[in-house]
Amino acid sequence: MSAMLEVADLHVGYGKVEAVRGVSLTLDKGRIVTVIGPNGAGKTTLLGAAMGLLPSRGVLRFEGADLHELGVEDRVERGFCLVPERRELFGEMTVGDNLILGAYSRRKDGAFVKSALDGVFDRFPRLAERRRQRADTLSGGERQMLAIGRALMAGPRLLLLDEPSLGLAPLIVRDILRIVATLRDAGVSILLVEQNARAALETADYGYVLETGEIALHGAASDLLNDPRVMATYLGGATE
Ligand SMILES: Nc1ncnc2c1ncn2[C@@H]1O[C@H](COP(=O)(O)OP(=O)(O)OP(=O)(O)O)[C@@H](O)[C@H]1O
Numbered sequence: 001m002s003a004m005l006e007v008a009d010l011h012v013g014y015g016k017v018e019a020v021r022g023v024s025l026t027l028d029k030g031r032i033v034t035v036i037g038p039n040g041a042g043k044t045t046l047l048g049a050a051m052g053l054l055p056s057r058g059v060l061r062f063e064g065a066d067l068h069e070l071g072v073e074d075r076v077e078r079g080f081c082l083v084p085e086r087r088e089l090f091g092e093m094t095v096g097d098n099l100i101l102g103a104y105s106r107r108k109d110g111a112f113v114k115s116a117l118d119g120v121f122d123r124f125p126r127l128a129e130r131r132r133q134r135a136d137t138l139s140g141g142e143r144q145m146l147a148i149g150r151a152l153m154a155g156p157r158l159l160l161l162d163e164p165s166l167g168l169a170p171l172i173v174r175d176i177l178r179i180v181a182t183l184r185d186a187g188v189s190i191l192l193v194e195q196n197a198r199a200a201l202e203t204a205d206y207g208y209v210l211e212t213g214e215i216a217l218h219g220a221a222s223d224l225l226n227d228p229r230v231m232a233t234y235l236g237g238a239t240e
Contacts, residue, residue, distance in 0.1 A: 102153030
């Protein structure tokens with residue numbers, strides 16, 4: 001089976017500074033692949049290149065098609081959707097209106113928008129309860145749910161998630177990542193970038209460790225959770 005997303009020897013830089021240096025990874029359809037690593041390792045940069053927000057060189061293919069030939073909108077059309085690290089919600093708009101913006105590319109198809117909205121509200125009852133509330137009145141966890149919900153409004157096939165656990169309490173992180181796992185079970189493929197290595201590896205099928213722009217280690221997520229190097233550096237020294 002060929003990979004849904006194939007990245008090989010990818011280089012991404014800001015001017016002369018190379019932030020991603022020869023990264024290779026693959027993501028098979030219906031899987032959660034996580035990229036873990038410390039602050040500044042290049043995780044966000046990697047997602048930016050995959051989404052087409054940053055120029056890159058190397059192999060970048062989606063279902064066999066060369067992504068370098070596709071702009072951001074083409075990638076969205078093919079089913080890419082990025083949930084950015086800062087969530088980037090419109091605070092003064094209601095929860096419902098933020099969600100509807102997520103279906104912007106299909107805004108003229110009222111039946112699609114309604115059914116997508118119903119789908120998000122089924123998945124996130126908390127957002128349904130707060131649909132008329134301003135987004136800036138939500139808690140951190142609810143904002144992350146809204147950011148993911150807005151991405152789902154576009155009907156994604158590949159979700160790029162940038163640090164969904166950022167700033168959230170451990171119990172909320174668990175809730176959010178449980179939802180991420182249900183999305184995978186519903187057929188959405190997921191590239192999950194995280195600093196919270198344990199939570200990410202407990203959720204993902206496969207993991208890559210990114211250090212200063214290079215893949216230091218990769219393997220089945222369950223193996224990485226028990227890898228002494230990962231344990232020592234990213235999991236606080238021991239498994240629970
Ligand atoms: N706009 C930019 N201009 C110049 N350098 C940048 C820019 N954005 C990121 N960098 C640099 O690229 C490197 C990788 O940053 P990146 O944000 O991709 O890391 P990260 O692993 O996502 O870290 P974090 O968890 O802090 O977001 C860092 O050295 C960072 O300082």
